[in-house]
Amino acid sequence: MNALVEPLAPPAPAYPPHARTYRYDEVDREFLQERIAEFSGQIERRLRGELTEDEFKPLRLMNGLYLQLHAYMYRIAIPYGILNATQLRQLAMIARRWDRGFGHFTTRQNIQFNWTKLEDVPAIMRALAAVDMHGIQTSGNCIRNTTTDEYAGAAPDEAADPRVYAEIIRQWSTLHPEFTWLPRKFKIAITGAPHDRVALQAHDVGVVVRKNAAGETGFEVWAGGGLGRTPVLATKLRDWVPEEDFLAYLEAVLRVYNALGNRDNIYKARIKILVRDLGPDFLARVEAEFARMPRQRYRLDPEIVAQIAAHFAPPPFPRLADDPPAYRDALARDAAFAAWARQSVRPHRQPGHASVTISLKPIGGIPGDCSAEQMEAVAALAERHAFGEIRVTHVQNLVLPHVRQDELFAVWEGLRAVGLATPNIGLVSDIIACPGMDYCALATARSIPVAQMISERFADLDRQLDIGECFINISGCINACGHHHIGHIGILGVDKRGAESYQITLGGSATNDAAIGELVGPGFPYDQVTDAVETILRTYVARRAAGERFVDTYRRIGPAPFKEALYAAAG
Amino acid sequence: MSAPAKAKPATAPMVFTANRLRDGRVVWLAGPGRWAETVREARVFPPAEAAAGLALAQQGERDQVVIGAYGAEVAIRDGIAVPVRFRERLRAEGPSIAAEPAEYLLAS
Amino acid sequence: MPLLDEHGRAVADAWVRVADDAPLPEGPAILTAARLRAEDLSGRNAPLGIALDPATAPEAVADLLPRLSLVTIALPKAKDGRAFTQARALREHAGFRGEIRATGHVLPDQWRMLRRCGVTTVEVPEGADLAQWRRSFDVVDIAFQPAQDSGSALGLRRQRLRVA
Numbered sequence A: 001m002n003a004l005v006e007p008l009a010p011p012a013p014a015y016p017p018h019a020r021t022y023r024y025d026e027v028d029r030e031f032l033q034e035r036i037a038e039f040s041g042q043i044e045r046r047l048r049g050e051l052t053e054d055e056f057k058p059l060r061l062m063n064g065l066y067l068q069l070h071a072y073m074y075r076i077a078i079p080y081g082i083l084n085a086t087q088l089r090q091l092a093m094i095a096r097r098w099d100r101g102f103g104h105f106t107t108r109q110n111i112q113f114n115w116t117k118l119e120d121v122p123a124i125m126r127a128l129a130a131v132d133m134h135g136i137q138t139s140g141n142c143i144r145n146t147t148t149d150e151y152a153g154a155a156p157d158e159a160a161d162p163r164v165y166a167e168i169i170r171q172w173s174t175l176h177p178e179f180t181w182l183p184r185k186f187k188i189a190i191t192g193a194p195h196d197r198v199a200l201q202a203h204d205v206g207v208v209v210r211k212n213a214a215g216e217t218g219f220e221v222w223a224g225g226g227l228g229r230t231p232v233l234a235t236k237l238r239d240w241v242p243e244e245d246f247l248a249y250l251e252a253v254l255r256v257y258n259a260l261g262n263r264d265n266i267y268k269a270r271i272k273i274l275v276r277d278l279g280p281d282f283l284a285r286v287e288a289e290f291a292r293m294p295r296q297r298y299r300l301d302p303e304i305v306a307q308i309a310a311h312f313a314p315p316p317f318p319r320l321a322d323d324p325p326a327y328r329d330a331l332a333r334d335a336a337f338a339a340w341a342r343q344s345v346r347p348h349r350q351p352g353h354a355s356v357t358i359s360l361k362p363i364g365g366i367p368g369d370c371s372a373e374q375m376e377a378v379a380a381l382a383e384r385h386a387f388g389e390i391r392v393t394h395v396q397n398l399v400l401p402h403v404r405q406d407e408l409f410a411v412w413e414g415l416r417a418v419g420l421a422t423p424n425i426g427l428v429s430d431i432i433a434c435p436g437m438d439y440c441a442l443a444t445a446r447s448i449p450v451a452q453m454i455s456e457r458f459a460d461l462d463r464q465l466d467i468g469e470c471f472i473n474i475s476g477c478i479n480a481c482g483h484h485h486i487g488h489i490g491i492l493g494v495d496k497r498g499a500e501s502y503q504i505t506l507g508g509s510a511t512n513d514a515a516i517g518e519l520v521g522p523g524f525p526y527d528q529v530t531d532a533v534e535t536i537l538r539t540y541v542a543r544r545a546a547g548e549r550f551v552d553t554y555r556r557i558g559p560a561p562f563k564e565a566l567y568a569a570a571g
Numbered sequence B: 001m002s003a004p005a006k007a008k009p010a011t012a013p014m015v016f017t018a019n020r021l022r023d024g025r026v027v028w029l030a031g032p033g034r035w036a037e038t039v040r041e042a043r044v045f046p047p048a049e050a051a052a053g054l055a056l057a058q059q060g061e062r063d064q065v066v067i068g069a070y071g072a073e074v075a076i077r078d079g080i081a082v083p084v085r086f087r088e089r090l091r092a093e094g095p096s097i098a099a100e101p102a103e104y105l106l107a108s
Numbered sequence C: 001m002p003l004l005d006e007h008g009r010a011v012a013d014a015w016v017r018v019a020d021d022a023p024l025p026e027g028p029a030i031l032t033a034a035r036l037r038a039e040d041l042s043g044r045n046a047p048l049g050i051a052l053d054p055a056t057a058p059e060a061v062a063d064l065l066p067r068l069s070l071v072t073i074a075l076p077k078a079k080d081g082r083a084f085t086q087a088r089a090l091r092e093h094a095g096f097r098g099e100i101r102a103t104g105h106v107l108p109d110q111w112r113m114l115r116r117c118g119v120t121t122v123e124v125p126e127g128a129d130l131a132q133w134r135r136s137f138d139v140v141d142i143a144f145q146p147a148q149d150s151g152s153a154l155g156l157r158r159q160r161l162r163v164a
């Protein structure tokens, strides 16, 4: 049947007992096998010439397979950024066996491998399916992986658990018969916390799960956000969609988009352009569609919600007190541990516990890259200390969501042993960078080496701490996968008469005060962009008032002082 | 995904590059039906023969051997063809950054 | 052009597409909306159909549907998925019970989803490998969401799709 040689993957060990990932049953597994058979067949048809590249391309994209600059790239879905230790180990195995021993975590909370061979893909798909993973809908003009709060189920400020509804969206959008050939990609983010950690307004649809006074669940729905060539922040459609109408309302939004979204110009095809062009008429059309659809058919049954919610029940937390002596002593004893804890350890809703952010941004490293050994080390730490659960963040870091405070020191030591304890979360070297021209076929300039240069320039931790919270985001082209518009400092690499040139935007924000950064002036050549960032940060340090972060100072004093510092000498 | 071959007439010598269908690796047109893995082996077409080169490259697409074939201008240095644009130099040489896992950089 | 029915069988096509200035044939005829509106067709017994272009919402021809036995929808390129929404709207909103036929650049890999949206038949290219169309239709038979082929299944209940 299968003409391709297929090395067999080692059998997957059992799941860690407590991890709160959605657990596949036989139907989910059978579905994955069917999808593997389908895509393997499509690959064979392509290799036999029965499908042209034009016909094959959307099919492979829908299965996560891109053609990049040097090779195919395979993007694997990490649903809403949640993994268990077994899955992470299997990713390490795949990295070694079919790639070059590492993977790259993305801003969409997925992982991608840069050196995949087309003919290996069926075997990789089987290895993924062994741990209930796949690459379905990680690319293509369909509903992509839904992202959520990396601290879901752990954050003290959470009002409702977004994972349950993210999983519901995942199931509903999987091979959706009507929305698989959309005008363009479609990204949904969902959060259940008042503090926006998902860049809600930068998404095609953003959802806030809420509870009303009666304790009922409902959804605030936003639409029409997106970055790329025309950055637009999303518009709120509704304050409240009742739980049972959640899927119906999403259907209504997608129906209007699929019928009316631009199909002629790729730069006008995202829903943000439709929302902007139709103005209030967009909402009117969504509401009209919602009003006339047979709501019963799309009703979200509370029984199904309850079944899915059961997958995300809290792990069996021991009853502990906050600030145990072991933790306090370690903080007092070891300055390096204390420095790391200050950046990486976050409060947890369960007393005596904490969430730990693992930096994938070593000084001078490639943001988001993780070697197979590191994946295995994190998997082992998660099993030992964090109920076997790992999260991927949209700033390309990892999180152990539930760690006992009295085990934080052991976790830190384990991370340090594999180079994963850089204490720079939220600081200037915690940079988002897309792959850029080093890998990406669409790029106009490199972005990874720019991140590396900046990271090295600000390697000194004391200096980073003095500068404080500052998000630098770098994209290698106008598609903005590196979210440059919503970085405090955004860097966009363009091609200026054959040379790399970097445009800088200031004042962007990805959270509740979402803002699109403003272009500060003409671009800088590759070898001057680090100096420009340094000038910007020196200007901030000189002008800041007490307690102001970079972005606060920028908002208060505006772009003029930064422009002057950057361009005065040249002018 | 790849930059399309420009319609405007070539003014510099050209090589033709593509990705191999089976494994995606970068390849360079070395002759009729022949694709090589290094730019050193690429056949250099003088500007006047660029159209013929493109036709050979596109035949490789029709034969299901390569995808995304396109032409790239080169400069000849010491008898060796070097792509003019940075993008094709990266295609020729691989990523400018470490494409294997780095040694651990011990934090703190 | 060969035509596949909902069971994946090749069937004869009795329909004729008629240009606006061409005389009306005896048998089943596919007309434009303009002609269906302009001409008095009340005396005619042979079935009538309409060719819906991708930019026209089914609501715009809702007044005509009660007299029609066939609506063709089109994928100008395989990537252009407006027809999926049109088919679903024809069934769900307009209550259209006749034949919905997919035309244009349809891939075998889209056939199952078109069926799920309410499409009945598909025009396939001359010389198409019908066995491949059948395989592509059958290969994924689990669905996670309600659609036009779901019978009474509601909400998010997973279903195994059976060929009618």
Ligand code: SF4
Binding pocket: A434, A435, A436, A437, A440, A441, A442, A443, A444, A475, A476, A477, A478, A479, A480, A481, A482
């Ligand atoms: S922003 Fe551009 S260069 Fe960067 S990954 Fe996206 S498409 Fe590629």
